[in-house]
Amino acid sequence: MSHPLSKNYSFPTIAPSILAADYTRLGEDIKACTEAGVSWIHCDVMDGHFVPNISYGSLVVEAARRSAPEGFLDVHLMIYNPDRYINDFAKAGANLITVHVEADPHIHRTLGAIKELGLYRGVAINPGTPLTAIEELLPEVDLVCVMSVNPGFGGQKFIQSSLQKIERLITWRKHMDLNFLIEIDGGAGPGNVEDIAAAGTDVIVAGSSVFGANDKNEQIQKLFQKAIIGSSNLT
Ligand code: DX5
Numbered sequence: 001m002s003h004p005l006s007k008n009y010s011f012p013t014i015a016p017s018i019l020a021a022d023y024t025r026l027g028e029d030i031k032a033c034t035e036a037g038v039s040w041i042h043c044d045v046m047d048g049h050f051v052p053n054i055s056y057g058s059l060v061v062e063a064a065r066r067s068a069p070e071g072f073l074d075v076h077l078m079i080y081n082p083d084r085y086i087n088d089f090a091k092a093g094a095n096l097i098t099v100h101v102e103a104d105p106h107i108h109r110t111l112g113a114i115k116e117l118g119l120y121r122g123v124a125i126n127p128g129t130p131l132t133a134i135e136e137l138l139p140e141v142d143l144v145c146v147m148s149v150n151p152g153f154g155g156q157k158f159i160q161s162s163l164q165k166i167e168r169l170i171t172w173r174k175h176m177d178l179n180f181l182i183e184i185d186g187g188a189g190p191g192n193v194e195d196i197a198a199a200g201t202d203v204i205v206a207g208s209s210v211f212g213a214n215d216k217n218e219q220i221q222k223l224f225q226k227a228i229i230g231s232s233n234l235t
């Protein structure tokens with residue numbers, strides 16, 4: 001059974017992370033993405049505690065919402081105690097909120113609260129955290145975000161063993177008869193997007209490879225094409 005979001009979006013999809021955008025022209029950068037066919041926009045919120053970097057909060061998510069009124073805003077909270085802030089991000093226009101299993105001792109309750117707000121729920125897992133840490137949460141989520149870098153910064157190298165986590169998640173999803181989407185986050189670009197999609201990833205986050213390109217439109221087309229080629233042998 002496919003996820004209800006599959007009715008509105010086709011997967012695999014590319015979700016540009018605006019962490020790598022030019023903040024003097026955020027609206028234009030986002031529009032360049034939507035005009036190139038992007039429907040998912042990934043927003044990286046960092047608190048300087050859970051991860052060693054501070055990025056932005058709900059004000060920027062709200063600006064992204066105004067720049068892409070029809071876009072699907074995928075908000076990745078790399079913050080401790082995310083339950084305190086989910087209302088703010090819901091108001092800012094998030095469609096999906098992802099929280100880290102390592103950042104919240106009461107994550108089951110937080111996922112319930114996200115659902116209560118009428119939003120989709122995601123759980124993210126760091127490269128060093130075993131998949132078993134999220135096993136009991138899988139029936140409670142719409143998306144699992146597999147971190148393929150240690151979170152905190154854009155532009156890092158893809159951790160290859162993340163693909164094994166994807167493969168195991170796909171097996172679990174089948175055995176548990178669930179339909180959550182699988183996202184990969186960090187280090188994705190033209191050189192590996194085909195392999196990432198071939199592993200069965202539904203949502204591929206790409207920050208520096210999109211916003212660092214001279215021609216964003218051309219780069220986005222390339223990433224979409226490679227993702228579709230990669231996924232073409234999946235059943
Ligand atoms: C890492 C963030 C990622 C990151 C992706 O902490 O969660 O979303 O910005 O950026 P690239 O594609 O540059 O690795």
Ligand code: ZN
Pocket residue numbers: 017042043044076185205
């Ligand atoms: Zn992210």
